[in-house]
Amino acid sequence: MAKLTLYHAAPSRSSITRWMLEEVGEPYDIHLLNLSKGDTHAPDYLAVNPMGKVPALKHGDAVITEAAAICAYLADEFPRAKLNVPIGTPRRGSRRALISWASSSPPPTWSSAPRCASA
Numbered sequence: 001m002a003k004l005t006l007y008h009a010a011p012s013r014s015s016i017t018r019w020m021l022e023e024v025g026e027p028y029d030i031h032l033l034n035l036s037k038g039d040t041h042a043p044d045y046l047a048v049n050p051m052g053k054v055p056a057l058k059h060g061d062a063v064i065t066e067a068a069a070i071c072a073y074l075a076d077e078f079p080r081a082k083l084n085v086p087i088g089t090p091r092r093g094s095r096r097a098l099i100s101w102a103s104s105s106p107p108p109t110w111s112s113a114p115r116c117a118s119a
């Protein structure tokens with residue numbers, strides 16, 4: 001199986017994708033970045049995600065960015081985890097809405113997270 005690597009900073013939106021990876025249950029590595037030190041703007045990370053943001057997920061040669069897209073990708077890619085709702089099922093829309101909401105609505109406790117709350 002292709003290797004999974006999550007580019008992660010805590011606290012940040014990448015925690016959402018870390019949670020999703022735990023639910024998927026496949027082995028993965030974490031590449032930890034420090035937002036306060038500007039790690040996401042270092043050239044080696046910009047080569048992974050030119051937007052300079054976490055999360056990013058590497059799966060083999062593929063790089064997926066955006067928390068909601070990563071969650072949807074993982075649900076599609078690892079059907080054994082049963083985290084997806086099949087196409088043609090009405091509640092598929094509300095599942096997608098929940099993923100989008102969780103990915104775009106950081107809780108108030110994140111307001112002190114550098115370069116995160118206003119992103």
Ligand SMILES: N[C@@H](CCC(=O)N[C@@H](CS)C(=O)NCC(=O)O)C(=O)O
Nearest residue numbers: 012013053054055066067115116119
């Ligand atoms: N729309 C993106 C937003 C990603 C984002 O803003 N990430 C913040 C942390 S929560 C970040 O990496 N900030 C670093 C910076 O702007 O320097 C997503 O949902 O993944």
